[in-house]
Amino acid sequence: MPSPDPAPTTVPTAALAPAGGATAPESTRHLxxxxxxxxxxxxxxxxxxxxxxxxxxRLIMTLLVAAIAWAxxxxxxxxxxxxxxxxxxxxxxVMTFAALAPLALAVxxxxxxxxxx
Amino acid sequence: MTLAGVGGLxxxxxxxxxxxxxxxxxxxxxxxxYLEFAVFFAVYFVARWNHPQAFQEGAGRLxxxxxxxxxxxxxxxxxxxxxxxxxxxxxxRRSARRWLMLALATGLAYPLLKLLEWRWNLAHQLxxxxxxxxxxxxxxxxxxxxxxxxxxxxxxxxxARLSLGSYSATDHRGLExxxxxxxxxxxxxxxxxxxxxxxx
Numbered sequence: 001m002p003s004p005d006p007a008p009t010t011v012p013t014a015a016l017a018p019a020g021g022a023t024a025p026e027s028t029r030h031l032x033x034x035x036x037x038x039x040x041x042x043x044x045x046x047x048x049x050x051x052x053x054x055x056x057x058r059l060i061m062t063l064l065v066a067a068i069a070w071a072x073x074x075x076x077x078x079x080x081x082x083x084x085x086x087x088x089x090x091x092x093x094v095m096t097f098a099a100l101a102p103l104a105l106a107v108x109x110x111x112x113x114x115x116x117x
Numbered sequence: 118m119t120l121a122g123v124g125g126l127x128x129x130x131x132x133x134x135x136x137x138x139x140x141x142x143x144x145x146x147x148x149x150x151y152l153e154f155a156v157f158f159a160v161y162f163v164a165r166w167n168h169p170q171a172f173q174e175g176a177g178r179l180x181x182x183x184x185x186x187x188x189x190x191x192x193x194x195x196x197x198x199x200x201x202x203x204x205x206x207x208x209x210r211r212s213a214r215r216w217l218m219l220a221l222a223t224g225l226a227y228p229l230l231k232l233l234e235w236r237w238n239l240a241h242q243l244x245x246x247x248x249x250x251x252x253x254x255x256x257x258x259x260x261x262x263x264x265x266x267x268x269x270x271x272x273x274x275x276x277a278r279l280s281l282g283s284y285s286a287t288d289h290r291g292l293e294x295x296x297x298x299x300x301x302x303x304x305x306x307x308x309x310x311x312x313x314x315x316x317x
Contacts, residue, residue: 082297086137
């Protein structure tokens with residue numbers, strides 16, 4: 001299970017770097033960039049899902065969809081939810097939840113590929 | 118986490134004090150919401166592992182464009198809420214009110230899209246008798262819809278209170294709690310989107 005960010009200033013991508021906290025001076029540019037990332041990655045995951053429906057290609061695309069879901073969750077948690085401001089316990093709960101479905105999706109993909117799906 | 122100075126509050130590495138957005142009760146509620154959906158996801162994966170063929174066939178029959186549009190509605194509404202909070206923190210209440218109105222207006226597209234999706238489903242024989250995939254799909258998405266509806270009601274309440282001047286730059290924790298709830302519900306949707314609509 002991935003652990004929560006060790007330091008509140010850790011960010012998922014350099015492009016989104018100037019994340020603001022609840023009490024930090026507000027910059028809205030990272031909020032807009034986060035929105036663009038969330039929208040773009042959602043579209044990308046649909047395109048990836050439609051790229052292949054069988055064999056190794058399906059396995060790779062499902063793993064990609066899982067990775068994109070995890071990346072989107074990281075962006076949302078960091079820039080919108082401000083979980084890093086909520087303290088380590090709540091941050092850990094949120095990060096654990098965000099990892100559950102992508103991890104299980106990856107396990108499912110491997111399982112279905114091994115069984116010839 | 119860095120130990121703090123003033124008031125014993127923990128500090129961020131940039132020296133600003135760490136402060137929980139909204140109320141602790143909301144974060145407890147969000148944690149319980151995640152526990153609830155973790156159980157729902159367990160139901161999904163148990164069903165998928167036992168009926169992989171039904172899931173692969175069923176996912177292809179869903180209205181993918183509808184799922185994508187709902188995702189855009191959720192994240193756009195969430196974006197407007199973040200801008201609303203940024204405006205509140207800068208003591209720009211009129212701007213905050215406009216952003217909250219936009220968040221509510223965008224969010225209200227969600228029930229509309231759900232209605233269209235259900236009509237589309239019925240036209241394609243995706244009803245409760247269409248197999249285990251469709252049952253699990255309705256189970257998760259309707260539950261999410263209920264949670265999002267509470268968020269929309271919260272936005273309407275927050276907008277009314279903001280319009281009445283109940284919040285200020287130094288006291289708007291109710292709006293922060295509202296945003297926390299909506300973003301948390303958005304996170305659930307991002308997972309549902311990957312499980313149903315972006316199905317390879």
